[in-house]
Amino acid sequence: MPESEDSPQPDQAAVYTRTGDDGTTGLFYGGRVAKDSPIPRACGDVDEAQAAIGVARAAARGGDPLLEAILVDVARDLWVLMAELSTAPENRHKLEMGTTLVTTDMVVALERRIDHVSAMFTPPREFIVPGADPISASLDMARTVVRRAERQVVGVAAANSRASAYLNRLSDLMWTLARWQEGTALRARDI
Numbered sequence: 229m230p231e232s233e234d235s236p237q238p239d240q241a242a243v244y245t246r247t248g249d250d251g252t253t254g255l256f257y258g259g260r261v262a263k264d265s266p267i268p269r270a271c272g273d274v275d276e277a278q279a280a281i282g283v284a285r286a287a288a289r290g291g292d293p294l295l296e297a298i299l300v301d302v303a304r305d306l307w308v309l310m311a312e313l314s315t316a317p318e319n320r321h322k323l324e325m326g327t328t329l330v331t332t333d334m335v336v337a338l339e340r341r342i343d344h345v346s347a348m349f350t351p352p353r354e355f356i357v358p359g360a361d362p363i364s365a366s367l368d369m370a371r372t373v374v375r376r377a378e379r380q381v382v383g384v385a386a387a388n389s390r391a392s393a394y395l396n397r398l399s400d401l402m403w404t405l406a407r408w409q410e411g412t413a414l415r416a417r418d419i
Contacts, residue, residue, distance in 0.1 A: 256311050256328070257319035270384045271310050273377035274395075278306040280373040281402075284366035288409070291363065295405060298341060302398060305334055309391050313384060320386060330390040338397035342404050349408050356407070364410035371402035 252260040253268050261267055285299040311328035323329035358368040378395035385391045 255319075256315045257322050259316045259319070266380070266384045267314060270377070270380040271313050273373070273380045274306055274310050274313065277370065277373045277377045277395075277398075278303055280366075280370040281306075284363065284370050284402075284405075287362045287366040292409075294345075295363075295409065298345075298401070298405065302401070305330075305394065305398075308334070309381075309394060312389065312391055313381065317386065330394045332390055335390055335393045335397055338394065338401050342397065342401050345401075345404050345408050349411075351404065351407055358406070360410035364406040367402050367406035367409060371399050371406065374399040374402055 247254065248263065251263055253263050254260055255267070281299055281302055285296065285303075288295050288299070308326065308328060309330050312323060312330055315323060315328070325331050326334065359365045374395055378392060378399065381391050381395055
């Protein structure tokens with residue numbers, strides 16, 4: 229097939245590799261698994277959670293700089309989490325704490341953020357109706373996607389992994405951020 233103007237030039241990197249055309253995907257530090265196996269499914273759910281958090285960030289654009297900073301930091305952490313998950317057990321020794329391996333400090337940092345944001349408003353003590361505004365609704369959607377990712381990660385994370393704990397706190401953080409952003413929540417008993 230002749231090259232066209234749209235064909236990548238030798239010095240351009242193509243987005244596609246064609247290596248996954250056989251239904252497999254590469255693992256971090258080597259190895260391949262079927263795309264429908266538990267590891268890619270868990271990573272896919274975490275990737276979706278990261279995208280949902282990005283939607284919340286877009287909804288909040290130009291708003292509170294603290295919210296922006298928190299959401300960007302969380303996106304970075306989710307790359308770390310996906311690197312850990314996509315590493316074969318025989319290569320786990322190659323992971324670096326905080327760079328490609330979720331740490332206890334990362335979990336504790338989320339707890340501190342939850343506590344900090346919770347101190348800025350009075351959290352509701354009952355079920356609320358999501359959707360008070362686009363920002364809080366986006367954060368609630370992100371929370372549910374993070375919970376799904378957590379359920380998938382439980383089945384693939386190493387025994388000593390902090391990935392599940394991180395996602396558990398992250399969903400709590402998304403709930404807290406949503407309540408903070410909406411101000412006054414519509415309580416379930418009021419509808």
